[in-house]
Amino acid sequence: DIQMTQSPSSVSASVGDRVSITCRASQDIRRGLAWYQQKPGKAPNLLIYAAIGLQSGVPSRFSGSGSGTDFALTISSLQPEDSATYFCQQTNTFPLTFGQGTRLEIK
Amino acid sequence: QAQLVESGGGVVRPGRSLRLSCAASGFSFDSFGFYWVRQAPGKGLELVAGISFDGSEKYHGDPVKGRFSISRDNSKNTISLQMNSLRPEDAAVYYCAKALLRWELLSPLDYWGQGTLLTVSS
Numbered sequence: 001d002i003q004m005t006q007s008p009s010s011v012s013a014s015v016g017d018r019v020s021i022t023c024r025a026s027q028d029i030r031r032g033l034a035w036y037q038q039k040p041g042k043a044p045n046l047l048i049y050a051a052i053g054l055q056s057g058v059p060s061r062f063s064g065s066g067s068g069t070d071f072a073l074t075i076s077s078l079q080p081e082d083s084a085t086y087f088c089q090q091t092n093t094f095p096l097t098f099g100q101g102t103r104l105e106i107k
Numbered sequence: 108q109a110q111l112v113e114s115g116g117g118v119v120r121p122g123r124s125l126r127l128s129c130a131a132s133g134f135s136f137d138s139f140g141f142y143w144v145r146q147a148p149g150k151g152l153e154l155v156a157g158i159s160f161d162g163s164e165k166y167h168g169d170p171v172k173g174r175f176s177i178s179r180d181n182s183k184n185t186i187s188l189q190m191n192s193l194r195p196e197d198a199a200v201y202y203c204a205k206a207l208l209r210w211e212l213l214s215p216l217d218y219w220g221q222g223t224l225l226t227v228s229s
């Protein structure tokens with residue numbers, strides 16, 4: 001199985017900050033990478049697909065980058081409602097594996 | 108607007124069986140694959156099982172292989188997960204999720220249900 005490793009495991013930042021979360025795959029997954037946001041007690045919400053595609057309805061301050069094994073999710077100007085846990089998922093090969101999550105806290 | 112509603116969770120003793128269901132609405136059900144994804148309390152996301160748009164392809168994760176079985180009924184717009192020989196480590200919130208891409212099982216998941224809680228305890 002492809003292992004997905006996210007870093008950092010947690011981050012704290014202020015409103016208006018630019019924040020990046022990285023995800024590394026254990027082998028080449030081309031652009032088969034998705035990012036999800038999950039708030040406590042809620043289901044995950046798809047933010048980014050195919051590494052760079054912004055899902056419909058997701059604010060434009062969210063963006064994705066990368067290909068191959070190294071990827072990033074960037075929030076250009078952090079908002080209070082962005083406090084959540086973020087997961088990456090590779091969608092290139094079965095089984096579709098997730099990263100362990102990054103908890104984002106607003107200072 | 109697509110909607111997924113899970114049901115069937117509850118408290119069950121180790122070794123017993125339970126069946127989860129997911130009712131879908133608001134989109135062309137028979138064009139999309141589906142997954143069951145679980146999340147143990149305070150833990151990450153784990154793909155449990157997946158099924159293609161026509162039911163011809165199925166995936167079951169190693170921890171549940173031989174115990175769980177995913178199925179779908181395209182006439183009723185429902186997805187099911189039959190869970191047998193349940194173990195304490197199967198305890199989690201189980202989410203039903205829809206593939207973003209038509210016809211594809213290798214796909215991100217764009218709609219999720221609210222989740223249903225399974226507790227396995229004697």
